[in-house]
Amino acid sequence: MGRIAYVNGQFVRHGQAVVHIEDRGYQLADAVYEVWALFGGKLADPEGHFARLERSLGELRIPMPMSREALTIVLRETVRQNRVSEGLVYLQVGRGVATRGHAFPDEPVPPSIVITVSSVDRAATEAKAAKGVKVITTPENRWGRCDIKTVGLLPNALAKQAAKERGAAEAWFVDDLGFVTEGASSNAWIVDSDGTLRTRDTNANILRGVTRHTLLDVLREEGVKVDERPFTPAEAVDAKEAFITGAGSLVLPVIAVDDKPVGDGVVGPVAMKLRRLYIERARATAI
Structure with a gap:
């Protein structure tokens, strides 16, 4: 069929x-x-x-x-x-x-x-998560209402193509102050040295990611500290771990930013645990 x-x-x-x-x-x-x-x-x-x-x-x-x-x-x-x-x-x-x-x-x-x-292919996506992905950074050049999920995605498409050409899976937009806003099709996260999770707050007119929202609920239940505060690409590289969230990526570990390794440059335990917890929640609440 x-x-x-x-x-x-x-x-x-x-x-x-x-x-x-x-x-x-x-x-x-x-x-x-x-x-x-x-x-x-x-x-x-x-x-x-x-x-x-x-x-x-x-x-x-x-x-x-x-x-x-x-x-x-x-x-x-x-x-x-x-x-x-x-x-x-x-x-x-x-x-x-x-x-x-x-x-x-x-x-x-x-x-x-x-x-x-x-x-x-869930087996393929799990293998991808276990290996981790790379991201690149690109200047923020989108309109000021990215909180609306419109089909006007040309800057996102160009960013994704740039990432593809550099062997990366995602592009992170960086604003005029040097902070990561979000990915071309995902929200961006890091795990600080003290284990605190950081992700940009949605008051910055970034997309209000649904996967992001569900994961925040999971984190509250798990008692994990979350700081909704922006971070720079350099802070992401210095972090223990980084990952992205979205309906397509779910929770996907990031092992390098602009070819610089994040932490030890390998997939960390936090991101993989959160991926498992998110999938469990999503399967249990799907309709």
């Missing part, structure tokens, strides 16, 4: 899925998105993703295309039709189709919605 996509009320073969040429998401990046990890065919961190979706849409004044309950049904049905157990679900909601113009349409149009599902 081939892949199936959900596009504006219809389930269609992935290769035949299309949007109108005047869809504002396509022409103006006037759209938002969410990505759920799938564990056992179920959506991980459901409340966090739905809440962030609703917030992002509200910030852009795009109405929800349907109720949360109805959307859950559609998401699950898309997963079922694709017969995917371990993977990722991508949802995009845009303002809709209208004659091209920068201002919103004078008459409201129905929001557009696209859902796709892809498989993930």
